[in-house]
Each structure stands twice: as structure tokens, then as C-alpha cells.
Amino acid sequence: MSEWSFTLLINQPLTPGQADAFDHCDAFADGSVSYALGPHDPEEYAHVPIPAALTELSCDIESPTLLDAVAQVARNIRLIPGLRAIGVRHDDTVTLEEAAQRCGRGHHELVELAKRQRRAGGFPEPEDGPDGTEFYSWRKIAAYLAGTGDVVPEAPRDLVIADRALRLADALEGADVPPGTLRSLGLPIV
DSSP: OOEEEEEEEEOOOHHHHHHHHHHTTTTTTOOOOOEOOSSGGGOOOOOOGGGGGGGGEEEEEEEEESHHHHHHHHHHTTTSSOOOEEEEOOOEOOOOHHHHHHHHHHHHHHHHHHHHHHTTSOOOOOOOOOOGBBBBEEEHHHHHHHTTTTTOOOOOOOHHHHHHHHHHHHHHHHOOHHHHHHHHHHHOOO
16 A cells, blocks of 8 residues: 555634544544644734645545545545535655656656766756655656656646545535536536
8 A cells, every 4th residue: 555645625724623623533543634723813923824724634645546545534524523625736845755656656766767867967856855855846857757758647647536526526515406417417426
């Protein structure tokens, strides 16, 4: 099983009550999903989180596929009253292991390519990271690989499917759309 890293977008910032429910929910007990909680009175603090960061969950999930990983967290977030997933994205900052997942290469294969090609001045240089971990820009790696002839999708198919499905589910939330219309649009009705 692989570990998949992604950012799940939720419909609202967590309230203190939701954060408490999240912290006590067995589905999140392993620490693989984290959130940012804003201060009750932001004016009292010199530094507050960027508002968009308050509606993002950082996820590192073990699962057979990225689509399964996103679906697992999207399902579990509904255990917290008032919260639901509305989208998903990847960050640009990656380790070589994450980059290998995204481009469909083996981790060791990409590490060796980085070592060989960095000496030749081709492969992107790592960016500064904490604790000696080397982080890279996914955009730079993808551009380099595309330049060598690799077909590198802008986003993995599983991520595109998950994001579109979550955005559609969000758009349909509370909408009065007849089941026949949804079937006509090609959507399965459960």
C-alpha cells in the first residue's frame, strides 16, 4: 500500500466544537489528517493563518490508490457535524517519493535520475527543507521530465476524478435536481 499526500478542501473553517469532535473521532486518531484552527478573535494576534488555510486539511493516507485515499477522508470528514469535502488538490512542494508517485516512476529510479542529471545541470535542485529533507518543486520536475520526452499529466487522473466528484457533490448539496435529470446527465443515482 502507498502513502498518498494531498490537500482536502472543506466547506468551512472548523469551529472549536468541530475541532474537538475531530480530535476525538476514531477515524482521525492516527494523525494522518491535520487542520489549522484560527483564533477566536484574530485582531488580538500579530500572525493569523491565511483564511484559505482554515478550509484545508493536510492528508497523508495509506491506501491502494489516490482516489481511494481521497474517498476515505471525504467519507470520514462527514462524521464531523457540518463538515464536508468540496475539493482536493496537490501542493507544488514534493519529496522525490511523492514526485515518483505522480509521474509513475519508481522512487529509486527517480532518485538515481536526479543524482545523475543534477550533476549534468538538468534535474531541478532541491529547495530548502526542515530536518535535512529535500523538497522539490513538482512543476519544475514535471517540466524537466516533459523536456526529456516523458508524458507527465498536469494532475494525476485519480486527483482530477476526485476533485470533480467532490465539486459536483458540493454543487448538488441542497439542490433540488430530479433523479431523472441526473441520470440523463450520466450520473448514477444511488
